[in-house]
Amino acid sequence: MKKVFITVKTYPAISRRYDELVCTAGILEDGSWVRIYPLPFRKLDYENRYKRYQWIELPLIKNEADPRPESFKVIDINKMKTLHTIDTKNNWKERKQIIFKNQKVYTNLSELIKKAKSNELSLAIFKPSSIMNFIWKAVEREWPEDKRELLKSKAMQLSMFQTPEEVKREFEVVKKLPYKFFYQFLDDSGKKSTLMIEDWEIGALYWNCLKECNGDEHCALQKVKNKYLTQFADKDITFFLGTTKQFHGWSKNPFIIVGVFYPPIQYQLELPL
Numbered sequence: 001m002k003k004v005f006i007t008v009k010t011y012p013a014i015s016r017r018y019d020e021l022v023c024t025a026g027i028l029e030d031g032s033w034v035r036i037y038p039l040p041f042r043k044l045d046y047e048n049r050y051k052r053y054q055w056i057e058l059p060l061i062k063n064e065a066d067p068r069p070e071s072f073k074v075i076d077i078n079k080m081k082t083l084h085t086i087d088t089k090n091n092w093k094e095r096k097q098i099i100f101k102n103q104k105v106y107t108n109l110s111e112l113i114k115k116a117k118s119n120e121l122s123l124a125i126f127k128p129s130s131i132m133n134f135i136w137k138a139v140e141r142e143w144p145e146d147k148r149e150l151l152k153s154k155a156m157q158l159s160m161f162q163t164p165e166e167v168k169r170e171f172e173v174v175k176k177l178p179y180k181f182f183y184q185f186l187d188d189s190g191k192k193s194t195l196m197i198e199d200w201e202i203g204a205l206y207w208n209c210l211k212e213c214n215g216d217e218h219c220a221l222q223k224v225k226n227k228y229l230t231q232f233a234d235k236d237i238t239f240f241l242g243t244t245k246q247f248h249g250w251s252k253n254p255f256i257i258v259g260v261f262y263p264p265i266q267y268q269l270e271l272p273l
Contacts, residue, residue: 002058004026005055007053008199011200014143023242050082109253113254177203179221199258209223236262239257
């Protein structure tokens with residue numbers, strides 16, 4: 001059994017093989033990264049639906065189908081246990097102690113890309129020199145029809161002992177985000193990059209803002225931008241970066257932003273003269 005401090009939950013995607021999945025990553029007790037994939041988050045019992053910044057315990061083995069060094073998979077999902085959540089007291093002090101315990105904070109994106117290409121890492125903490133902008137791009141509004149049909153066919157094969165309500169609940173697919181969100185930023189060399197943000201939090205924020213805006217998408221998008229660009233301006237922003245399996249090791253830049261860490265900026269007290 002391994003204890004993992006969850007720092008990353010990506011927005012769900014649909015897989016032909018595993019149904020609806022969330023890519024999860026976190027920090028082990030020794031301070032090293034681990035990626036847990038595949039993990040069908042929404043099929044977990046309610047008490048085992050873990051949150052970000054929560055310790056969980058589960059049996060893991062190396063995922064041999066994934067060449068990325070931090071990738072593991074769960075042996076038995078039924079043995080997973082959720083433990084305590086770490087709060088934001090004292091400027092997120094305990095969260096920072098866990099996350100930065102044994103991790104280098106990178107400031108140069110080219111250095112990270114080089115390490116990913118040599119398969120030294122696929123998860124990292126990155127601090128931008130400055131955030132330039134927050135943008136979005138419209139994408140397809142529905143999951144691909146072939147994947148939705150596959151889930152329907154799997155639902156038809158469920159045990160005869162399950163009720164129609166249980167079948168519907170198990171195979172109710174999460175809504176697809178109609179937009180992709182991106183940060184534009186500079187690293188310590190002055191290099192400008194645009195990286196997609198794939199975490200669950202930004203997806204949930206969009207749907208909440210859309211509800212507040214009575215379905216006005218432009219209003220919702222502006223609210224999301226306001227939080228990530230304006231409200232976060234006085235936060236001590238670092239990114240959790242991760243490579244995708246498809247592009248790891250060869251792409252010009254295989255990284256996406258899989259989480260944004262935003263504790264308050266902690267100013268040092270001025271010493272008396």
